[in-house]
Amino acid sequence: MKALYFDKFGDSEVLKYGEQPEPVLTADEVLVKTSFIGLNFADIYRRRGEYTIAQRAPYINGYEGAGFIVESKDKWLIGKRVLFVDVPFANASFVAVPKAHLIILPDDISLELAASIGLQGLTADFLAHDLAKDQQGAKVFISGVTGGVGQILSQMLRADGMSVYGSASKEKVATAIKLGVKEVFPSREFSWVEQQSQQFDTVYDGIGSTLNQSIKLLKNRGKVVLFGMAGGQPPQIDFVNLFSQSKNILTGDLWHFLTSYEERNSRAQRLFNYFLEEKITITPPTIFHLSDGKAAHDYLEKGKNVGKILLVP
Numbered sequence: 001m002k003a004l005y006f007d008k009f010g011d012s013e014v015l016k017y018g019e020q021p022e023p024v025l026t027a028d029e030v031l032v033k034t035s036f037i038g039l040n041f042a043d044i045y046r047r048r049g050e051y052t053i054a055q056r057a058p059y060i061n062g063y064e065g066a067g068f069i070v071e072s073k074d075k076w077l078i079g080k081r082v083l084f085v086d087v088p089f090a091n092a093s094f095v096a097v098p099k100a101h102l103i104i105l106p107d108d109i110s111l112e113l114a115a116s117i118g119l120q121g122l123t124a125d126f127l128a129h130d131l132a133k134d135q136q137g138a139k140v141f142i143s144g145v146t147g148g149v150g151q152i153l154s155q156m157l158r159a160d161g162m163s164v165y166g167s168a169s170k171e172k173v174a175t176a177i178k179l180g181v182k183e184v185f186p187s188r189e190f191s192w193v194e195q196q197s198q199q200f201d202t203v204y205d206g207i208g209s210t211l212n213q214s215i216k217l218l219k220n221r222g223k224v225v226l227f228g229m230a231g232g233q234p235p236q237i238d239f240v241n242l243f244s245q246s247k248n249i250l251t252g253d254l255w256h257f258l259t260s261y262e263e264r265n266s267r268a269q270r271l272f273n274y275f276l277e278e279k280i281t282i283t284p285p286t287i288f289h290l291s292d293g294k295a296a297h298d299y300l301e302k303g304k305n306v307g308k309i310l311l312v313p
């Protein structure tokens with residue numbers, strides 16, 4: 001099969017494209033022929049050696065994809081359209097997927113949409129509904145609001161009755177406004193932070209390096225939901241400063257919220273409903289051929305993307 005792989009950690013130069021052996025299935029796995037593979041920031045951290053990656057020689061990156069089941073002991077599964085968001089070695093034309101990790105797609109959700117919203121949508125869902133759990137009317141802020149998680153999260157929170165603000169690069173402000181974000185602040189310069197301090201009930205921060213600014217934006221008793229480090233490692237936190245203002249930091253990793261077939265599928269259905277009810281729309285994904293993996297990594301790493309990047313085998 002064709003795969004994007006690498007032998008050593010490093011910058012995007014380490015990525016190679018070529019033949020790799022097809023996976024050998026265990027009894028509880030099915031073989032999925034991938035139609036679209038999701039590229040995520042975590043894949044960059046993994047390629048750099050900064051994040052856990054499943055061991056294999058050579059490494060095959062990627063944990064998210066959508067496609068058809070082509071081999072299974074349970075014959076009724078063959079031909080089903082599925083999504084997976086937490087299965088290793090996804091940067092390949094065939095992936096062995098444990099049955100518990102399958103998300104079976106409803107008829108109205110296309111493979112392209114599923115791969116475009118899977119991991120980031122399920123992330124938005126657990127950040128909003130398991131971590132922040134704000135009441136209607138809450139005033140919330142999303143850093144990098146036009147990113148994959150940001151686009152879905154902002155519309156989800158609006159549909160849930162929140163007042164949504166955010167930050168974006170200059171060239172992405174128009175996209176943010178289209179999402180219904182009330183006011184958009186520049187994401188890479190912070191002169192506005194002082195003026196907006198003590199304004200928000202919740203700040204969603206997937207940039208990491210911006211954690212101190214995010215804390216400043218909070219009202220007393222507010223919370224930062226820290227969920228990523230697209231802009232670099234978060235700084236050391238002064239906890240005395242934090243508790244003297246009754247400010248809080250919550251963190252979470254999607255994997256700890258996807259622990260069974262039932263949980264994956266019920267969470268996915270809750271996410272799909274926002275799309276089926278047209279409460280959320282997303283900008284079309286940017287699509288690269290799997291053989292152009294290096295260009296796709298560079299594009300994501302430089303923050304050029306608006307929304308999802310997909311790889312097509």
Ligand SMILES: NC(=O)c1ccc[n+]([C@@H]2O[C@H](COP(=O)([O-])OP(=O)(O)OC[C@H]3O[C@@H](n4cnc5c(N)ncnc54)[C@H](OP(=O)(O)O)[C@@H]3O)[C@@H](O)[C@H]2O)c1
Pocket residue numbers: 040041042119120123143144145146147148149150167168169172187188206207227228229230231232252253254255300301302303305307308
């Ligand atoms: N906790 C979890 O389970 C979980 C799951 C999925 C993703 N994540 C994390 O969520 C974050 C967002 O993921 P995503 O898939 O939405 O990524 P994305 O589509 O690339 O969006 C990230 C946004 O961050 C902004 N940004 C600000 N400073 C940046 C910098 N120095 N370098 C690159 N981007 C910068 C960019 O917006 P501007 O250009 O407008 O500034 C970009 O749109 C990532 O940190 C990712 O690791 C966490």
